[in-house]
Amino acid sequence: MFKYKKMSGITEIGAEGDTTSVNVDESESVVNCLIALYLLKQSENRVDGITKMQKITFAIQNEMSHEGICAISGEFFKWYHGPMSDEVYETNDVLVENGLVEDRGLTLTARGATVLDDFTYIIDNNRDVFDIIDRNVNELSYLALSEIKERIYSMMIKPLGCTMPIAVRDIPRGTTIFRNEGFSSLNIDSEDLETLEIYMCEEIHQSVLNGMDDAKSGRVTRLQTA
Incomplete structure (x- = not known):
């Protein structure tokens, strides 16, 4: 489980509130990873840095919020260079650590592309959610980072509690x-989530593959000696 904390939260403009935290469990994290993989694939290498990833994810989250869609777990808060989310950084770290995305350039690895292809049916079953990602990627990923920032800074937003x-x-x-926990808008069952978690974790996935290879080898050996 991932846990994020900030020193202070503000519930009304200019008024500090209590310390806030966002808890992202394994299922929420793996859904965040699937969405990030899809975003990066659709951008065709145009999202070449974490700052651009932050801004486009913010635009996606903003549209989902307006549509009442819960899919990406995490929180965006205003920081020195605009909206920021610890969860975007954490998702990227998980993808890199598990060999799904290259650390530099944020491009999908061969393994990342394979994992995404294997779960295309989840994307197809949730076109309303992934269409929002498509629209924002198509609109923003072609722009220079400075242009994206200007668009984001010009957005009129009602911050949480305002x-x-x-x-x-x-x-x-x-x-x-804004803050969102959970993916209640996604049509995805517990078996899909469990399988997705196995695929996303490089160590567990490789262990499963090795076990399958061992089972096949053992079966072949038994057949040969029978």
Whole structure:
């Protein structure tokens, strides 16, 4: 389980609140990873850095929030260079550590592409969610980072707990913009999640493959000696 904490949260513009935290469990983390893999594949190598990944994920999360869709678990808050999410960094770390994404350039590895292909049916069963990703990737990934930042900073947002919209550039640093835990909008069952977790974890997946190879070898040996 991943846990993220910030020193302070702000529930109204300019008013500090209690310390906030976001808990992302293994199932939520693996769904975040699947969505990130899909985003990177659709960008065709145009998302070449974590900052660009942050901004496009923010735009996606913002549209999902407007549509009442819960799919990406995490929190965005205003920081020095605009909206930031610890979960985007953590998701990227998980993908890199498990050999699914190259550390530099954020391109899918052969293993990452294979995992995504094996779970295309989940994407097809949730087109309303992944269409939002497609729209934002198509709109933003072609732009220079400076252009993306300007679009994001110009967005009118109602931060968490606030009733009036405000331009992102005018939101005080440290303000929680929005927070989501869970993926209730996704059509995905527990068996799919368990399989996805196995595939995403390089060590566990390799162990399963080795076990299958051992079983096959043992079966062949028994047949040969019978």
